[in-house]
Amino acid sequence: MEITRFAPSPTGHLHIGGARTALFSFLFAKANQGKFLLRFEDTDQERSKDEYVDSILKSLEWMKIKLDDDPVYQSKNIAKHKELAIELYKKGLAYACDCSEEVLTKMREEQIAKKQKPKYNGLNRDRNIEFTDGMVLRFKFPIAGESNFKDLILGDIAINNKEFDDFIILRSDGTPTYNFSAAVDDMDMNITTVIRGDDHITNTLKQINVLAALNAKIPSYAHLPMVLAESGKRLSKRDGADDILDYKKNGYLSDALVNYLVRLGWSYGEEEIFSLKKLQEIFNLNDVNSSPSKYSQDLLDWYNNKYLNFLTSKELIAKVKENSGVDFNQIDNGELAISLLAKGANSLNQIAEESIYFFQEPHIKFDSLNIDANKKILFSEFSKRLREIDFEKNEIERYIKEFLHANDLKFPELGKPLRIILTGKENAPSISELLFILGKETSLKRIEYTLND
């Protein structure tokens, strides 16, 4: 059975890149009837925060990415990892090193000055120093040959072993380092396929060697090309690396975000719309593109608009209320009103913002309309007879046409100012729809307010 995992370090919120990694990992597991697990790599005591653990958990939950088991907290395995590191040392697969930070820094500076790749030079590799507290343990990385693996997305990847150094697996404070812990935990969790960003490629080669030293089964690996910011640069706080929960707050639908995210790198013929359910059936790593992609706000907005309009009016009302507190149930014809606004909206918030005139009197003064004062008579004539008609959509429309004709008016002459009177805006649904939704009483009240000004 396939077992995948998402292994974020809780040193920040979940952002677009991480969310996509989690999604692909989840979908791959589900499409193979496997399990999806979560592991918090929280061994950096300084930077790991409970608050981020919470927000990552909430983000995944919002995206409907379900875990098949409780999350694993790597910090709880520290003692075990240390034990294993020492075991490697006892077997001669790791060695003790007492190089001070100064020595290391100097070594690195000299290498950089000589335009070489900075790495530990193996000074203590064969000295058989006895390991005591305060020393680090380094992994004896194979010197000859190359390390390689077959990436599920990128294909064969091989790097000459001389590119690597004997990296530290146990710090001088006795805690294990990332490349050791991650490998051990993947082994312990029986991970079959590791799916992560391609910035981990060199880590993968390191971890494969650790796993080999541990006599463990090597999982399959799939490295996802990065998601770049719209600028083409790395995703940063400034562009794109927002907290996923901000998308929720800003009125995005998780289904839309998921659909957008999955299309960042993955495709399925010429289809663009996928439900999470469908994705769990058809997702395949073979269909993942090997080149990096850029975040596009436009595309995300397009998806959100689509998904907004997949919802029924009742669902929309509930979502808008939950999101911004605006309750379309409080107005007459709320369902009609919200479905009209949703057509052009990119987010729940936009619907709420756009809707104020359904909830508040716009209080438009006649002078602000910038039209001839003698038009007042026309508008009062219009409202006088509006009072008498049957307030039903076809009837309203019929009446407007008739009125225009009788007064030899073009629509904009009436429509433009009227729309402002009714909504305070130049752009809004059609006049007849507005009148209908607002109802006779409110419509007349607004017109009269302006005329009596």
Added chain:
RNA sequence: GUCCCCUUCGUCUAGCGGUUAGGACACCGGGUUUUCAUCUCGGCAACAGGGGUUCGAUCCCCCUAGGGGACGCCA
């Protein structure tokens, strides 16, 4: 600097040796809506460059260029 990955319209992508190089977003026009949006019809727009291999290269190989990434007692 060394090593690794990547390169099809502006963007997301299809393509898997022979295609008028397809779709979507964005953009630009027409129609509908006598507003905006929606809807609808149409348009613009790409194989980074150079060498091979081949009867034939977007597709396979090499080089160059460009972009991204990795080189911590962070993860």
